[in-house]
Ligand SMILES: *[C@@H]1O[C@H](CO)[C@@H](O)[C@H](O)[C@H]1NC(C)=O
């Protein structure tokens with residue numbers, strides 16, 4: 385779609401109940417197709433990004449989940465970037481980094497060479513992202529011209545991995561407070577991609593929608609500044625993001641129930657904070673809920689593999705799990721939950737896309753997110769949630785307006801629960817000691833030991849996409 389800032393003369397077509405439904409001839413949005421890549425071993429990958437210090441694995445074989453094409457510099461240097469709602473920096477490997485200068489490990493993700501770009505400008509040398517296994521990337525922050533979805537954004541700040549042990553290029557689109565520059569170097573937040581798009585007026589407000597689509601479909605889309613009302617069914621409900629110690633830093637909302645086969649809450653009515661994380665392959669739920677589900681699916685948990693194996697035929701069974709958030713309920717069909725994890729001879733081996741959270745915060749990763757249309761509204765600290773419309777072929781893109789009513793076609797959920805802070809069960813808030821509590825037993829003996837999700841808070845922080853920043857403040 386052709387974006388033009390001169391589209392302001394466009395007219396208001398419709399208004400629904402309490403919220404602005406704004407359809408313009410040329411909406412101020414930026415859309416981008418995203419593509420899914422097969423993850424060779426999703427369990428190992430998730431474990432890698434969830435654990436600290438306990439896993440010794442390299443990231444060499446790590447494959448990204450959802451990625452988009454983009455480029456940096458003048459002339460353009462092509463990159464394939466992993467779209468990550470769980471981190472906040474864009475970064476790419478330098479062509480002559482320790483990793484990329486040998487072999488062709490960086491061929492898929494692409495590399496950036498500052499000397500080849502006439503628009504490169506040095507910012508500082510504070511870029512340093514560490515992965516949970518100790519690998520990572522460090523180097524400079526710079527600004528350059530960024531091209532994506534047919535658009536050009538000048539002077540976007542990003543990290544260059546001169547010293548790197550990860551082939552991944554990442555487009556982190558979370559809260560600016562989670563940037564490496566803030567967390568590691570104690571610096572000020574800078575405008576990352578969605579923030580800069582909003583500041584430049586390319587979009588009205590710092591918000592975007594993510595539609596991952598069906599497990600059997602390979603592409604979805606991300607829409608900065610807009611909502612595509614054809615990509616979901618029913619209404620879009622607005623839910624408050626839960627702050628952590630008063631700081632909005634991650635996309636955590638309160639889940640109030642889990643049910644099965646259309647019966648919301650039939651498995652649990654307990655309120656738990658959950659992290660919406662596009663960088664996680666599976667979902668991680670409270671251990672007791674997981675035990676019920678394993679029984680229901682006749683899934684067998686293998687501790688050494690850290691995965692629950694199921695009969696692949698379960699994917700053909702009618703049935704669904706229901707996840708309730710105060711009011712809206714997202715239904716996830718069984719066939720989205722059964723994942724082919726490998727082959728034994730010619731026979732597929734399947735795992736259930738649900739793992740036990742143990743002592744860490746619950747995570748709704750891709751096995752949940754594919755069934756939902758999610759709007760991340762960083763300006764208003766709200767999440768818009770609706771049942772996805774799998775394989776939707778039509779499109780009706782609407783602008784998100786600035787202001788707290790901005791998400792088009794969305795209804796606020798009255799009395800939405802926000803009581804359960806992420807630290808409630810997992811002690812994440814100021815939970816320094818539990819960070820290294822990798823050995824605290826999880827309630828179910830047969831469950832794997834799970835570490836807390838990377839911590840967000842003052843002076844220390846965070847992550848995504850397998851990233852964990854330093855814990856200098858702890
Ligand atoms: C990215 O570019 C590659 C190579 O040109 C192409 O095959 C792929 O379809 C593109 N992916 C997306 C999501 O646009």
Ligand SMILES: *[C@@H]1O[C@H](CO)[C@@H](O)[C@H](O)[C@H]1NC(C)=O
Nearest residue numbers: 478479480497498499500546
């Ligand atoms: C860029 O060129 C300068 C001068 O030739 C050189 O010192 C520097 O190492 C080069 N940087 C990179 C990233 O290649």
Ligand SMILES: *[C@@H]1O[C@H](CO)[C@@H](O)[C@H](O)[C@H]1NC(C)=O
Nearest residue numbers: 512513514522523547854855
């Ligand atoms: C980056 O951070 C890691 C972990 O804190 C540290 O060991 C490393 O020395 C840092 N690298 C640079 C270049 O500052």
Ligand SMILES: *[C@@H]1O[C@H](CO)[C@@H](O)[C@H](O)[C@H]1NC(C)=O
Nearest residue numbers: 598599600601602773774775
């Ligand atoms: C969506 O499309 C894929 C690939 O064409 C197909 O396998 C899948 O069954 C479709 N899903 C639905 C819910 O129709």
Ligand SMILES: *[C@@H]1O[C@H](CO)[C@@H](O)[C@H](O)[C@H]1NC(C)=O
Nearest residue numbers: 641648649650651652653654
């Ligand atoms: C949750 O609440 C609903 C509605 O009150 C009820 O039908 C259901 O049995 C409850 N679930 C559990 C696990 O207690």
